[in-house]
Amino acid sequence: MFETGILSRGGVTALINRVVVESGSLASGINTGRLIIGAPSGGNFTAGAATTNTGGTLTLSGAQTAITLAPSGRYEIVNNNFGGSANTIRMYGASGTHRAFEFDGTVFVPISTGMLVDTPKHIAVHVNHLFLSFEGSSQYSAPGNPYSFTIITGAGEIAAGDTVTGYLSLVGSNLTSSLAIFTTNKSFILYGRSADDWNLVTFAYESGGFEYTMQNIGQGYVFDALGIKQIASTDAFGNFDNAQITKNIRPFINARITKSVGSCIARLSNQYRLFFNDRYALHITFDNEQIIGVMPVQYAHDLTCMSSFESNSGEEFILAGGTNGYVYRMERGTSFDGEEIVAYINLAFSFQRNPRLKKRYRKAVYEISGGNYAEVQAAYELSYGSSETEQGVTSTINTPFGSVFWDAFTWDSFYWDGRTLLPAEQDLTGTAENISLIIRSNSDYFAPFTVNSAIIHYSTRRQLR
Structure with missing residues (x-):
């Protein structure tokens, strides 16, 4: 994860935006990887020896290739700082249609795992590893290096035996967090910090999780064929407890078992929100991790994806994408984009x-x-x-x-x-x-x-x- 210098070979030069070390290390002088460069000047690069303006030497395997993205994917994004400094926080994503990637707002870095079909669908960051799902396989990067997926650097694979539908980091103990791995029909908890001590434990044998419904708001929540379940930490054996929280609205849930499209949290309202493809959503409100209300909501638009985040100024943004191509901001205004709100x-x-x-x-x-x-x-x-x-x-x-x-009027002339x-x-x-x-x-x-x-x-x- 380095950004440095100018690459030169013959009369061709280009700005080096990122040095992607996939095996070995720069310090050892023995490594392989890729360079993410700007537009070349003076023609195209060719295979052979090259230099940098900082005195580095390297061997190019061939000409530069353009970075392209395949259409029709659905993106999952996580933000993480593998570099440790204040300016190295970056977003990491997967779409199911092309390679995973890193993006800092300017430089786009495709991440190669070595898989024959390198199109991961789900993504997570856990104890300084980047996790990517390939059907029934979870690939994890070397610790601290999201670019490296070779065994000798500490990367590896965890087989789930069923199609992975998502990940959710959980608070496990005072020593380390845990990672919930959901599949179509089963759930697992991954304990440990690296390939040296990973321990995959089956959490629920006949209960998995639907894609894009995993959220953490104090405790973990996920939607499956039985309803919304809470994954709560406990002092009992196994560290986690599995509880269905939508038993009292079973008819509403049963009518939408196969209709979930995504979820998000609302921080100010302390809510888990689950969205369906029939314009309905379910808002579940918590107080001190206890449920105080479950409310069905019908939106005026068909929503297909959603995300909530907090800006640098502390303002919460909840955004949702519609099938009409528009992006809507929730908790804003007094209407559904001009349409009446019926409550x-x-x-x-x-x-x-x-x-x-x-x-x-x-x-x-x-x-x-x-x-x-x-x-x-x-x-x-x-x-x-x-x-x-x-x-x-x-x-x-x-x-x-x-x-x-109270501080916006003159007291002597104020009338309540x-x-x-x-x-x-x-x-x-x-x-x-x-x-x-x-x-x-x-x-x-x-x-x-x-x-x-x-x-x-x-x-x-x-x-x-």
Whole structure:
């Protein structure tokens, strides 16, 4: 991983952008590899002795060749710093259609593994090794050198016995992290730090992971035929525990077993997001690694790939690519690229601690928070929505929120007319043993708002007979 100098042979010269050492070392003077160069001046290089402006000598195997990329791949990207200095962080990628690569924003370096068909599909960086998948094989580079895939430098292969669908680094112990290797029908945990002590352990014999659904948000999460499972570290034997977390929404999951297209995390919301090819997604929210909510979401566009990252300034970006060729930024604006956002929720039937007592419902008071004006439609159902009970009507609740910044006004002339927390009332009519509140919003200009709670006013009546 070096960048240096000018390459010369005869009257042909070129800027050396990267020296790729694939075997041996520069220090020993015995090595093989490739040079990533700029456009040659004075013609094309030929085989034979060459020099650099720093006094180096080398033998060229032939003329330079252009770097080309095959189309129709899906890229997986990881960022890592194998060099150790502040300016050597680079991105590494695989697409399934051409060689893996390194890119620093300027220089593109194809990575050759020596495979006959050198088109890895999945990629990971683990304990300073670059991992690449070739169907049922995981190839790993020499430690600290993502260019070298020869055994004598510490590189090697791990066979999984099934098609590898992805990798996920996990916190294993206080000594080293672990790498989860997922296949179509089985999952493994790789312990160790190098070829000297790798230990591949089967984690789940009949449970694998679908491609592009592996994410780490405190714990590991992956989607397979049984649903979304959590891979949590534990003090018990084996170090990790496998738990299904979507059992309560089995019909939604069963309808989309073969439809997943990708996933990402939302750091500010502390969410794992799983996307499907029918415009639906599943947002799972965590608090202190405990699930506090699972919400189906329907987007206005067909999304095929997505990624989330944090910028140098600390701002979170969540980007998604659509089948229409556009790239969308999530958590931005008040619409789906100009289309209305429809949101609704039907709450469970609540019986106010007495399921067999009839109540006369009078009023619901919602506590809603937000930073701008919004309209919320509120309705309700009584007695499990029975046709024998007169049902409620829809009400519109206006929420005139105003964003208030305490250091942005003159105190002597300030009049308070903005609220960011608002109680809103809805009249209720009807007598029943239980009630379900329904909340709906439909707009392309309402800012986000949060319904924090609802207080139901009622009078008790008689027992059901």
